[in-house]
Amino acid sequence: MTGATQTPRERYRQQVREEVKEKAWQQIAGSGASALSLNAIAKQMGMSGPALYRYFANRDELITELIRDAYRSLADAFLAAAAAAAGGGGADRPGLAGLAQVLRRWALEDPHRYFLLYGTPVPGYHAPQDVTGITSELMSVLLDACAATGPAPARGAKSAAVEGHLADHREWAGSHPDAPPPALRLALAFWSRLHGVLSLELAGHFTGMGLDPALLFEAEVEALSAG
Amino acid sequence: MTGATQTPRERYRQQVREEVKEKAWQQIAGSGASALSLNAIAKQMGMSGPALYRYFANRDELITELIRDAYRSLADAFLAAAAAAAGGGGADRPGLAGLAQVLRRWALEDPHRYFLLYGTPVPGYHAPQDVTGITSELMSVLLDACAATGPAPARGAKSAAVEGHLADHREWAGSHPDAPPPALRLALAFWSRLHGVLSLELAGHFTGMGLDPALLFEAEVEALSAG
DNA sequence: TGTACATCAGTGAACGCGCGTTCACTGATGTAC
DNA sequence: TGTACATCAGTGAACGCGCGTTCACTGATGTAC
Numbered sequence: 001m002t003g004a005t006q007t008p009r010e011r012y013r014q015q016v017r018e019e020v021k022e023k024a025w026q027q028i029a030g031s032g033a034s035a036l037s038l039n040a041i042a043k044q045m046g047m048s049g050p051a052l053y054r055y056f057a058n059r060d061e062l063i064t065e066l067i068r069d070a071y072r073s074l075a076d077a078f079l080a081a082a083a084a085a086a087g088g089g090g091a092d093r094p095g096l097a098g099l100a101q102v103l104r105r106w107a108l109e110d111p112h113r114y115f116l117l118y119g120t121p122v123p124g125y126h127a128p129q130d131v132t133g134i135t136s137e138l139m140s141v142l143l144d145a146c147a148a149t150g151p152a153p154a155r156g157a158k159s160a161a162v163e164g165h166l167a168d169h170r171e172w173a174g175s176h177p178d179a180p181p182p183a184l185r186l187a188l189a190f191w192s193r194l195h196g197v198l199s200l201e202l203a204g205h206f207t208g209m210g211l212d213p214a215l216l217f218e219a220e221v222e223a224l225s226a227g
Numbered sequence: 228m229t230g231a232t233q234t235p236r237e238r239y240r241q242q243v244r245e246e247v248k249e250k251a252w253q254q255i256a257g258s259g260a261s262a263l264s265l266n267a268i269a270k271q272m273g274m275s276g277p278a279l280y281r282y283f284a285n286r287d288e289l290i291t292e293l294i295r296d297a298y299r300s301l302a303d304a305f306l307a308a309a310a311a312a313a314g315g316g317g318a319d320r321p322g323l324a325g326l327a328q329v330l331r332r333w334a335l336e337d338p339h340r341y342f343l344l345y346g347t348p349v350p351g352y353h354a355p356q357d358v359t360g361i362t363s364e365l366m367s368v369l370l371d372a373c374a375a376t377g378p379a380p381a382r383g384a385k386s387a388a389v390e391g392h393l394a395d396h397r398e399w400a401g402s403h404p405d406a407p408p409p410a411l412r413l414a415l416a417f418w419s420r421l422h423g424v425l426s427l428e429l430a431g432h433f434t435g436m437g438l439d440p441a442l443l444f445e446a447e448v449e450a451l452s453a454g
Numbered sequence: 455t456g457t458a459c460a461t462c463a464g465t466g467a468a469c470g471c472g473c474g475t476t477c478a479c480t481g482a483t484g485t486a487c
Numbered sequence: 488t489g490t491a492c493a494t495c496a497g498t499g500a501a502c503g504c505g506c507g508t509t510c511a512c513t514g515a516t517g518t519a520c
Binding site for chain 2: 472473474475476477483484
């Protein structure tokens with residue numbers, strides 16, 4: 001699975017890197033990403049601060065790694081759902097509703113991880129572009145599900161314009177040059193609408209209003225297929 | 228307009244408070260809310276750090292004030308739109324599309340202000356509940372517009388369940404005990420879906436994909452009325 | 455199997471910085487007679 | 488109008504803390520002959 005054979009030192013290095021990231025996530029879960037501190041992580045691991053510079057060039061590199069891992073984790077969750085649907089006796093592909101549940105569970109599992117990807121941008125930090133490969137894996141699964149539901153074509157003028165626009169800019173969709181525009185539009189709606197409910201839920205806006213987040217989420221999922 | 232007559236000292240106090248908040252917004256616009264620093268604000272005003280403690284008990288109180296002002300500003304924008312629609316020769320109330328544009332312009336005017344309200348929660352900080360009064364002013368305008376469009380009743384099972392749920396928990400809607408459930412549902416969809424597109428736009432996810440945010444936003448607005 | 459050397463993990467001290475907040479104090483502004 | 492007093496804005500020093508990061512160094516682990 002791992003490419004070349006690892007020397008013991010390499011193995012050890014990787015273990016420590018993993019432990020650093022693990023502690024980093026704990027810290028983010030407690031105080032958010034902007035409070036991430038290398039010194040605090042080192043202390044928690046029983047090491048001195050400068051020791052971490054053997055493993056990460058600086059704070060930004062660690063954050064980049066965390067972001068990459070987070071995207072990887074979400075993509076894996078989507079791919080696993082696709083694999084399970086293909087393997088199981090049911091349909092060939094996971095339905096939109098299934099992917100929606102995967103997304104919501106993944107987000108609830110660690111809200112700060114979700115916010116690291118989709119929340120307020122970390123000030124002074126800009127993510128590298130090498131995550132686009134991972135996000136298009138994710139979009140591919142989503143697009144398959146969208147195409148499978150046979151979405152209705154656009155009904156309004158703006159929706160039609162969006163379909164044309166998406167057909168012209170489909171780089172984000174990865175290796176799907178064949179996806180029909182209505183499927184592209186549905187995928188985008190999935191992403192943006194579910195992000196809407198989810199982030200309001202995770203930020204606590206619904207509970208502050210006495211509303212049930214799960215129900216609101218499910219209704220948005222239902223509405224996706226309806227139009 | 229202002230209740231009691233102000234002594235010169237009171238007037239001066241309020242001016243300084245305003246200037247502090249102004250610099251605070253500039254700082255937030257530059258580095259985000261979690262980097263807000265009283266000392267830095269003081270320095271920018273040509274004062275020493277401790278001087279600010281004459282005006283704000285501590286950092287959290289300043290943030291609370293900023294959040295309150297931000298809600299106030301958004302509510303005022305909505306109320307102004309309502310007043311303009313009532314005064315103008317047109318319809319009695321601003322349409323949903325009009326309010327949507329107000330929301331988007333308000334957000335683009337200062338993205339960090341938007342994120343302070345609707346983005347990743349500030350770690351270790353919890354907003355007080357005295358903003359609910361302001362938010363229900365906002366919701367009232369929105370509900371009027373929703374009721375005026377005569378929204379269709381729910382079509383799916385989940386949507387119907389949401390309408391029932393919202394009818395049972397309508398405290399957030401302020402002084403609108405009479406709003407029909409479909410209007411409540413439409414208002415919630417307005418809020419959550421537009422928050423979805425808007426926050427993705429403001430976080431730069433669309434430009435990273437080569438997509439046109441304004442078009443996507445308008446399509447979501449169009450879809451609101453369609454069902 | 456044993457020795458000489460290179461590699462590398464981790465330490466401790468240091469640099470320069472900024473933070474929120476408290477406290478005793480100065481000096482200007484307003485108030486009361 | 489003038490004087491005595493109270494109020495209050497702002498200062499500077501200090502406390503204790505944490506941050507990212509560099510650097511010279513020690514000591515353990517691996518490698519080559």
